[in-house]
Amino acid sequence: MLVAVSVALIAWSWRKWPDIQVDYGQQLYLAWQLSEGQVLYRDIFYNYGPLTPYAMALWFRVFGASLTTMIVTNLLVFASIMSMQYRLLVLLSNRFAAFVATLVSLLVFSFSQYLYGGNYNYVTPYETTLTYGMLFGYASLTCLAELIRLRGQEVNSSRRQTVMLLLCGLSLALCFLTKPETFLAAIAAAVIGIAALTDSGTRWKDQCANVMRYGKPLSLAFLGTLLVSVCLLRLGLSWSESSQGVFRAWSAVWERQPTKMGFYREIMGTDKVADNLLTMIGWTAVYAVIIVWLGAFVWTIRKRNTSMIAAIVATAPIAIYTVFFGDGVVWEEVVRSLPVVLALLAALDLFKLTIAKQTESTEPAAQRRSWLRLAFTTYALAMMLKVVLNVRLSHYGFALAMPATMVAVMGLTAWIPDWFTKRERFGNAFALGVCAVLASIAFIQLRTSNFYYSNKTVSVGDGGDQFWADGRGDFVKMLIGRIKHHVQPDQTLIVLPEGISVNYLTRRANSTPYLNLMPPNMTMLGEANVIAKFERHPPDFVVLMHRDSEEFGAQYFGRDYGRHLFAWLTTHYHSVTLIGAMPLQSEQFGVLLLRRNDLKK
Structure with a gap:
């Protein structure tokens, strides 16, 4: 039984x-x-x-x-x-x-x-x-x-x-x-x-x-x-x-x-x-x-x-x-x-x-x-x-x-x-x-x-990677399509502050060693060390994905923590596509795909 x-x-x-x-x-x-x-x-x-x-x-x-x-x-x-x-x-x-x-x-x-x-x-x-x-x-x-x-x-x-x-x-x-x-x-x-x-x-x-x-x-x-x-x-x-x-x-x-x-x-x-x-x-x-x-x-x-x-x-x-x-x-x-x-x-x-x-x-x-x-x-x-x-x-x-x-x-x-x-x-x-x-x-x-579970109605991923997601799945599905169009298989990508499932689903590697840069990891690593790692191994593309991290005492990446890294990103990357609301600004979900400025098209 x-x-x-x-x-x-x-x-x-x-x-x-x-x-x-x-x-x-x-x-x-x-x-x-x-x-x-x-x-x-x-x-x-x-x-x-x-x-x-x-x-x-x-x-x-x-x-x-x-x-x-x-x-x-x-x-x-x-x-x-x-x-x-x-x-x-x-x-x-x-x-x-x-x-x-x-x-x-x-x-x-x-x-x-x-x-x-x-x-x-x-x-x-x-x-x-x-x-x-x-x-x-x-x-x-x-x-x-x-x-x-x-x-x-x-x-x-x-x-x-x-x-x-x-x-x-x-x-x-x-x-x-x-x-x-x-x-x-x-x-x-x-x-x-x-x-x-x-x-x-x-x-x-x-x-x-x-x-x-x-x-x-x-x-x-x-x-x-x-x-x-x-x-x-x-x-x-x-x-x-x-x-x-x-x-x-x-x-x-x-x-x-x-x-x-x-x-x-x-x-x-x-x-x-x-x-x-x-x-x-x-x-x-x-x-x-x-x-x-x-x-x-x-x-x-x-x-x-x-x-x-x-x-x-x-x-x-x-x-x-x-x-x-x-x-x-x-x-x-x-x-x-x-x-x-x-x-x-x-x-x-x-x-x-x-x-x-x-x-x-x-x-x-x-x-x-x-x-x-x-x-x-x-x-x-x-x-x-x-x-x-x-x-x-x-x-x-x-x-x-x-x-x-x-x-x-x-x-x-x-x-x-x-x-x-x-x-x-x-x-x-x-x-x-x-x-x-x-x-x-x-x-x-x-x-x-x-x-x-009844709210998980969006199918994400193909074949053996398929699973059901909530409303965020629609945004991620569109993001996956844009990544496959703009990011070549041998190019690198990081999702900030969290969302490395996108790397896996698109099979795009992350050039940095970080699985996420939520407040606990940022505290452990030190923001200066993180920026130094980005400078040595800059990812070709960056995705900013909305994530409210208030449970860690800092709500939004770039505003309440990680401000120096965010400033570094704005200097070295430019926007490619926005899906949904501007991420990390309000309660509305959205993702922003960024491309490194010196990357050849």
């Missing part, structure tokens, strides 16, 4: 996933240029690890450069993530809870669009490095789960254990080569996993010996993979540049200064700490009331059929309100309480494990499950650090909030029902009521996505 739901969702949202201007074009252009022989970090400026760009370039070399290639390979990555996640959820709860949680992840997170801009999905993510990072993070968790299981066997396979440790170290290293947020989550879970494996013996010396025993193979695989990565990058870079490339995702964090930039402070929620804390508390209170309300029905009614009916009666008003009268609720904030809930769950598991170790009263199987649950909860908590006070379904939440949501759904459909069942109540009735509420929330989210 989960496969059927996935197929239906893919068909419903088919080729409506990318944004025509923002972010995803960078993934296509990056893969295309690397597959043509360009070198990452030398020829193309990039803020994340090298693994994903070169993996995408490999797919382009093998299967051809097209959006179709990217869709198919990303769907395979997504299927792998879902498969590993489902297996972990079964180990942590039961098949029913794992099914419900996975269904929620499909309906709410995987193929959705909750904002004007696309790209926050698993088929064409704003940064493919994020989903690859999740893939390897889940791979390391899967290895840890197997190691914890092997520890409980009477006849332990030391060879299989070593293989799992090596695979875990490899997965962590590959995750390190993607994005910092995914690696931090994976390594936090790995620390818990190693603690679970070494949780035997009372002497400090025994504990240290166990840490060394498990840590050596894992560390060997981790460091060995990073060393191999440096050597592979050395094929196109110096040793110094190769080493810096392996750590590029981490150095970029400091260069970007996220704690000072308003955009990242808003994303994390540190711009309005008090307000965000109140919102989190408010949503936590709402869920507490629903749980108590539903739990009271389940607790007081002991007959099975009556209990089931009571659960539906208890949750029906909530579901009806959500679907028919909940337009005033900001439903993307429905996950705002997750950091509070998961922190409490992690603290509870840690407390139970501490008591169990002191009293030796817990069954080994239950103790292993508690360790694994703590590891997964820790992973989910760490994934939310970037958005900790402002967790949402939209934007980065499609990936960063999904594991935490899985924990919450397991708690509501497995752990709490089990608590009722052990006390001779019908826990399944509680799970049924929860499913009714979850179904109403999923319906609302699908309705929101359908609103945005």
Whole structure:
């Protein structure tokens, strides 16, 4: 059934996933240029690890450069993530809870669009490095789960254990080569996993010996993979540049200064700490009331059929309100309480494990499950650090909030029902009521996505590059025609401040290393350095494409930031054609094609 739901969702949202201007074009252009022989970090400026760009370039070399290639390979990555996640959820709860949680992840997170801009999905993510990072993070968790299981066997396979440790170290290293947020989550879970494996013996010396025993193979695989990565990058870079490339995702964090930039402070929620804390508390209170309300029905009614009916009666008003009268609720904030809930769950598991170790009263199987649950909860908590006070379904939440949501759904459909069942109540009735509420929330989210997808009626791109866009697509289609008329295939082009999808769709290269010159990159690079690069390698043509970047604290390129570069462009380029309104002047969309003054016709 989960496969059927996935197929239906893919068909419903088919080729409506990318944004025509923002972010995803960078993934296509990056893969295309690397597959043509360009070198990452030398020829193309990039803020994340090298693994994903070169993996995408490999797919382009093998299967051809097209959006179709990217869709198919990303769907395979997504299927792998879902498969590993489902297996972990079964180990942590039961098949029913794992099914419900996975269904929620499909309906709410995987193929959705909750904002004007696309790209926050698993088929064409704003940064493919994020989903690859999740893939390897889940791979390391899967290895840890197997190691914890092997520890409980009477006849332990030391060879299989070593293989799992090596695979875990490899997965962590590959995750390190993607994005910092995914690696931090994976390594936090790995620390818990190693603690679970070494949780035997009372002497400090025994504990240290166990840490060394498990840590050596894992560390060997981790460091060995990073060393191999440096050597592979050395094929196109110096040793110094190769080493810096392996750590590029981490150095970029400091260069970007996220704690000072308003955009990242808003994303994390540190711009309005008090307000965000109140919102989190408010949503936590709402869920507490629903749980108590539903739990009271389940607790007081002991007959099975009556209990089931009571659960539906208890949750029906909530579901009806959500679907028919909940337009005033900001439903993307429905996950705002997750950091509070998961922190409490992690603290509870840690407390139970501490008591169990002191009293030796817990069954080994239950103790292993508690360790694994703590590891997964820790992973989910760490994934939310970037958005900790402002967790949402939209934007980065499609990936960063999904594991935490899985924990919450397991708690509501497995752990709490089990608590009722052990006390001779019908826990399944509680799970049924929860499913009714979850179904109403999923319906609302699908309705929101359908609103945005129904507005994507403009077909852009040819053949394997075709996708559906909103109204901006008409302007871009006309621009592509003008570029093909005025710009020769061997001439260069840059779209400012953002819109490198045009380069990819027209197969015109960018003579500069910059995928975009939005405020964060301009801050990191320094405008003087950018101008110097333009002077050394001036593009033959420039496209000014309207882009409101107010979320970064500077609305328009050339007016609120990048003024010196804009002045340089006006001196060295002249207008060729204008489509729509003059860009970067008002709220109206438009594009302007410029030609370098000294370029021969």
